[in-house]
Amino acid sequence: MPINENKEWKPLIVAFCCNWCSYAGADLAGTSRLSYPAEVKIIKVPCSCRVNPMFILKAFERGADGVIMCGCHPGDCHYSTGNYYARRRMTMLFSMLDYLGIDRQRTRVEWVSAAEGQKFAAVMNDFAKTITELGENVKLGDLRCKKQQD
Amino acid sequence: MQKTAGLIKKRALELLADGTVTKVLGWEEGDFIYDVTPAFFDKETIDSLVFSSFCGSNLSKYLIKACKEQTEGKILVFLKPCDTFSFNQLLTEHRIDREKVYVVGVECKGMLDIEKIKALGINGVTKVIDNGESLNIKTIYGEKTCERSEVLLEKCTTCKSKELVVFDEVLGEKAENENSQDRFAQVAALEAMTTEERYAFWQGELSKCIRCNACRNVCPACSCMKCVFDNIQSGVASKSNADTFEEKMFHIIRAFHVAGRCTDCGECSRVCPQGIPLHLLNRKFIKDINELYGDYQAGEEAGSRAPLVNFTFDDAEPSVIHERGNS
């Protein structure tokens, strides 16, 4: 069944989730039968610090309207310090995107633990709402990745 | 300047003669005064070594390869104050071997930009005489003059320091860094714009990019053996500017990869054939780092830990970006 059944525009959101906390948080949201938008596509990464800036840009290139990165709460990283590095990197990168004139609300970092299924669903709902209000991302995509309307 | 040029040549000859160094890295004379080329010299070729107000190029990157090839003796290199920061940064990253290099620091009053001279309508330049304050320019259309301060290289108008941070000896007279403008003024001006204005500004600038890679190849911090953009298997290698996204991707990643390691030597903007102010990307990172993680100048101190491979437990959350004033 196509997602856009009623042809109403829905944003495409990419969420990078770390294996140990946030992905488990998403899992918990699922098993707790909490709902969050189907437009959120989760990409599991070993640790939030695995997220290369290129991943974020690639997601935008291929048509993402918003990108969110989730990891363990600072201090709780499975590898002790990975998310501390990720925190600096993503701050720098998202600040640069803002500097280049990309709406700053399109990028976000949230810390979600394995026990926070509630928070995961709430964050995704909120982020999807923000992106829906912002509308389609036209500033950072590659035109060749936009589906032509038949 | 004339005097410093004489000192440099004399010193190079002496150091070659007494065996302190086996080769010299400096600038070679061109057809016109402004087209000097970085080159290695030995006793036979040292005659064509020059130094002038157009020696803006940063020689430190050439030492990466030269150090690998150097088996015996030292290489003499002439570094201006800003170049010494790059040298230190390369030392920090273990790309060059301090033991193999003899650094002669050359004091600098700011280097000149031939493009700016031409932009004043001075065409057909064959010779430029630098009087310290003004320039006497010989052209095929007669003699012209202009003020030195109006044709400084972009990087020299916002000189970060006249301090030599690493050297074995120093030549020339120390210059004062008094007329230099605020390095972050342009970044701050962009930050003060609205998102749409910033987008329009960068769209206009980055769409000029022809992907010649000059900014990357000249950068002393870009010293990867193989760049991700040259690797066909990376999935992002592309020579084209088929879509504006590719320039953005390239320039964001280029600037990000040197964030915290960039000494702000300004070479990227100097070499851009399309005149894109690339240093404004690097400076944005430097400004952010200074504001969020404390003042840091890459290359000021050999061995210092770059901010993006470092952290503290109470670093700012990424949400600080969302909480900034304008939108």
Add this chain to the structure above:
Amino acid sequence: MYYIEKAKLSELFSKIAENRSLYLPVKKNGQTNFAHWEEGTEYCDDLKTVKSAKDHFFPQTESLMHFKTEGKKIQINQDKIPDEKTVLFGVRGCDAKSFKILDSVFMSEPQDAFYTARRENSVVITTACSSPDEACFCGVFGVDPADPKADSDVVTWFAGDKLYWEAVSEKGEALTEEIKDVLSSSDEKEVEEEKARISEITKLLPLNNMSLSAFGGDKTDALFNAPQWDKLSEACLGCGSCTFVCPTCQCYDVRDYNGANGIQRYRCWDSCMFSDFTMMAHGTNRPTQKQRFRQRFMHKLVYFPANNNGEFSCVGCGRCVARCPISMNIAKVIKSFGGDK
């Protein structure tokens, strides 16, 4: 010969643009490049555009075809051959000559359909160089900046407060016929004076007397292993500035992009200075920068003439002299092989 007042240039441009698309040098964000003329666009008379005029016939990127696969079926859609009627105004003599050089690459068999179509659909209007600069050495390659009629359809001169206009080919005559309303007849006096003035200046150009006797199609053995290459290539950064601003460089790469609407096959400029140029399964055949550097100049001064009746693949525009980050350029190469005699 005709003329139009300089002040009325925009009338000329809108007249030309009535039936054809007009491209001319325009300053945008501080840099002059060829761009499409629309009402209000201002012509920039800078001596040289940053990128050469070759873009117009051989764009930096162009789509060749799209294809989609479905199971074992493949559907191929060839991109449309361009049919836009165009006029290029303000081309310098050096760039005009470069079109002839590109023609011998793209219009000899097998012909390049995209290039040929663009070339045939366009009229080239050259403009004499009123103030050549020190980096110019087009005289070495037989270009006359005072009267660049050799490779153009219409030649123009800016002299006094007028633009003089002379059609020199059939295409040029046809265009002149179309726009005659805005032009007035003139004698050749002022143009002759301007030509003489420019010729005097070209005598002063420091690089304009280089000799090419060391180069040519039969010089491969003499030059390939010459010791000079080590020194010349020493500082080369391996960027593509020289290649991408050069009017005669024509190497390209063909690549595929997998987007949302199938796969696009496009071609884009490539540079022999890049480490991944002509990369093959076994790696690159020119692993050192010296080899890549040598290739560029040997191609222009030896291999190209060997295959094209002695025609060199350089027009002396001097863009590489102005743009190389480390100021190494073809003039220095020519000189180091005895060209300054």
